[in-house]
Amino acid sequence: xxxxxxxxxxxxxxxxxxxxxxxxxxxxxxxxxxxxxxxxxxxxxxxxxxxxxxxxxxxxxxxxxxxxxxxxxxxxxxxxxxxxxxxxxxxxxxxxxxxxxxxxxxxxxxxxxxxxxxxxxxxxxxxxxxxxxxxxxxxxxxxxxxxxxxxxxxxxxxxxxxxxxxxxxxxxxxxxxxxxxxxxxxxxxxxxxxxxxxxxxxxxxxxxxxxxxxxxxxxxxxxxxxxxxxxxxxxxxxxxxxxxxxxxxxxxxxxxxxxxxxxxxxxxxxxxxxxxxxxxxxxxxxxxxxxxxxxxxxxxxxxxxxxxxxxxxxxxxxxxxxxxxxxxxxxxxxxxxxxxxxxxxxxxxxxxxxxxxxxxxxxxxxxxxxxxxxxxxxxxxxxxxxxxxxxxxxxxxxxxxxxxxxxx
Numbered sequence: 001x002x003x004x005x006x007x008x009x010x011x012x013x014x015x016x017x018x019x020x021x022x023x024x025x026x027x028x029x030x031x032x033x034x035x036x037x038x039x040x041x042x043x044x045x046x047x048x049x050x051x052x053x054x055x056x057x058x059x060x061x062x063x064x065x066x067x068x069x070x071x072x073x074x075x076x077x078x079x080x081x082x083x084x085x086x087x088x089x090x091x092x093x094x095x096x097x098x099x100x101x102x103x104x105x106x107x108x109x110x111x112x113x114x115x116x117x118x119x120x121x122x123x124x125x126x127x128x129x130x131x132x133x134x135x136x137x138x139x140x141x142x143x144x145x146x147x148x149x150x151x152x153x154x155x156x157x158x159x160x161x162x163x164x165x166x167x168x169x170x171x172x173x174x175x176x177x178x179x180x181x182x183x184x185x186x187x188x189x190x191x192x193x194x195x196x197x198x199x200x201x202x203x204x205x206x207x208x209x210x211x212x213x214x215x216x217x218x219x220x221x222x223x224x225x226x227x228x229x230x231x232x233x234x235x236x237x238x239x240x241x242x243x244x245x246x247x248x249x250x251x252x253x254x255x256x257x258x259x260x261x262x263x264x265x266x267x268x269x270x271x272x273x274x275x276x277x278x279x280x281x282x283x284x285x286x287x288x289x290x291x292x293x294x295x296x297x298x299x300x301x302x303x304x305x306x307x308x309x310x311x312x313x314x315x316x317x318x319x320x321x322x323x324x325x326x327x328x329x330x331x332x333x334x335x336x337x338x339x340x341x342x343x344x345x346x347x348x349x350x351x352x353x354x355x356x357x358x359x360x361x362x363x364x365x366x367x368x369x370x371x372x373x374x375x376x377x378x379x380x381x382x383x384x385x386x387x388x389x390x391x392x393x394x395x396x397x398x399x400x401x402x403x404x405x406x407x408x
Contacts, residue, residue, distance in 0.1 A: 004028075004038045025359070030057035033383045035364065044391055046365045046379045051193075051225045051340075054252040055300050056380040062255045065296035069289050079107060079285045086291035093298060094263060099235055100243030104269040107261050107286030111224035111250030112140025114260035115187070117280055118246045119144050121264065122185030122218045124279060125271045131162070132179050132186040132217070134170040136195030136370055139187060139222055139248075148187050150195065151370045171200035173207045183217040185246070190236035193225040196371030197335060197342025205240040218245040218268075224260075225340070228252035229301055229381050232311030232338030239337070255297030257290035306381040310338035317341065317388050324396040330403050332373075341377040348372035353402035354395075361394045 001009070004026055011024075026037050033056050034042045048054060055062065069086060076082060091105040108114050123129060133139070137150035146155055147162035150170070155161060166183075168175045170192060179186055190205060192198040212219040221244035226236035230252070233239055237247075245268060250260035272279040301307070318341055322334040325343065333344040345351045351367045355375065358365055368374045379388065 023359075025364075032056040032058075033380045033387060041362070043359070043362050043364045044379075044383075044387065044394075046363060046377045046391065048378050048380050049256070050366075051230060051251045051378040052254075053256055054228050054230065054306065054381050055255065055297050056382060057256065059255070059297065059300060061300050062293050062296045065255075065292040066257070066289055069292035073288060075284060075287060079282050084286075084288050084291075086288050086295055087286040090286075090291045090295045090298075093295065094249075094261070097234055097298075097302075098247060098263050099237050102243070102247055102263045102265060104266045105261050105263050106269060106272070106280070107259065107291070108282050109258050109285050109287075110140070110260045111222075111248065112142045112145045112260075113282070113285070114224070114248045114250055114262045115139045115145040115148075115220075115222065116142055118187070118220045118248050118262040119148070119185065120280055121246060121262065121268065121272060122220065125268055126184045126216065126218060128182055128184035128217075130164040130166065130182045130184060132166045132168060132183055134168055134188055134192075136170050136192050136198060137167075137187070137189060137222075138192070138194035138369060139189075139224075154369075170195065170198060171204050173201075173204055176208055176211045179208075179211045179215060179217055181215050183215065185218040185220050186212055187220040187222055187248075189222045189226065190239070190242075191226050191231060191337055191340060193340075193376065194369035194371075196344070196368050196374040197340060197376055199335065199337060202240060205237070205242045209242045209244070212245075220244060220246045220248060222248045224248055224250040225378070228298070229307035229310050230338055230340045230378065232307060232314060234301075234307050236337070252297065253294050254290045255293035255295075257287075257293040258284075259287070259290040259294055260285070301381070304382065307338070310381045313383075313385060313388065314338040314341065316385075317392070320389070320392045321395065324392050325399055328396055328399045328403065330399060336377075339377070339379055339381055339383075342368070343375040343377070344371075345373050345375065350402050351375055354398050357401040358395055358398035360401075361398055363391055363394050363398065365395075 028038045029036050035045050036042050095103045133148035135150045139145040247263040253259050325331045330346045368376050
């Protein structure tokens with residue numbers, strides 16, 4: 001038994017699974033937009049680790065930053081007490097690019113933890129208990145994050161969860177009257193990811209922000225997936241010019257390393273310092289290696305203006321996909337912003353078949369958690385144009401194979 005066979009045995013026998021039939025792709029290494037198996041076959045990663053590798057895998061500047069920090073120190077103290085270079089400077093750099101006047105960053109380990117911290121902050125700052133979220137939403141799988149999720153299939157097995165959560169139709173302005181003076185916070189994705197890459201009407205987020213201001217509820221914008229250039233702006237809130245009270249970040253924030261954050265104004269986050277002190281703590285949040293990686297990734301993103309590149313390249317990529325896939329048939333919609341793209345097919349079965357057929361052709365993609373007819377594409381923002389062009393051709397072949405009856 002060779003090394004790779006031992007990996008597979010350990011995977012099947014001891015790793016807790018998340019689905020009945022795991023994909024089982026053996027990963028030897030990854031570089032740029034490519035993932036390589038032990039036989040040297042490469043796969044174009046149109047998922048970027050589900051929106052993590054915005055600069056591609058093992059970007060040289062990220063690797064160098066990690067190596068340098070690894071030689072200095074790893075974890076030395078609970079977050080927020082010792083002054084550490086990359087924690088401190090990354091917080092300042094994020095404050096400099098965050099929407100509006102958001103100037104204080106609380107680092108955690110993941111998106112779900114960032115959501116939890118934002119929900120706690122909203123309750124403590126307002127003294128209220130009710131939250132509002134939206135149908136189709138996904139904010140994570142911890143108890144608080146799951147409580148504000150928008151799909152009852154995933155909530156029901158774990159109930160009772162947090163009480164006093166109102167769910168409103170995503171993208172609909174009229175029901176926003178349900179956001180009233182009892183609401184601590186409203187949590188929303190500027191573009192829903194697991195909900196099927198749903199883009200709300202342009203008046204929705206501004207109307208929601210205005211309603212929150214009117215009743216004193218905090219607006220929590222979950223940009224875990226849409227942040228860091230993914231939609232063609234550094235943050236998706238830039239499309240509607242909405243400034244939230246709390247901005248939730250993760251995925252690309254860490255440049256490939258575990259890192260999450262919630263960002264707000266100093267006066268708001270200071271509520272976690274008093275009555276009692278240490279009202280919210282984390283052991284590994286803001287890990288120096290993760291922050292070093294994140295800083296390098298953000299610097300590369302800004303220097304190469306990858307948000308603008310995503311806006312231009314994403315529009316072209318979507319147009320070519322729509323033309324090529326529509327010619328094959330079975331496609332109901334191709335939509336997105338920047339390089340955040342959803343392909344809606346006629347059925348979940350076809351989506352699964354196309355995913356498998358594309359993987360056989362060296363293309364990695366997957367469907368969304370709450371809309372199993374929708375395939376989500378989040379390629380690295382610096383993927384070469386000719387690579388995306390080749391991806392269109394292979395995906396058209398994959399769709400054709402998915403539409404061909406067995407034995408035909």
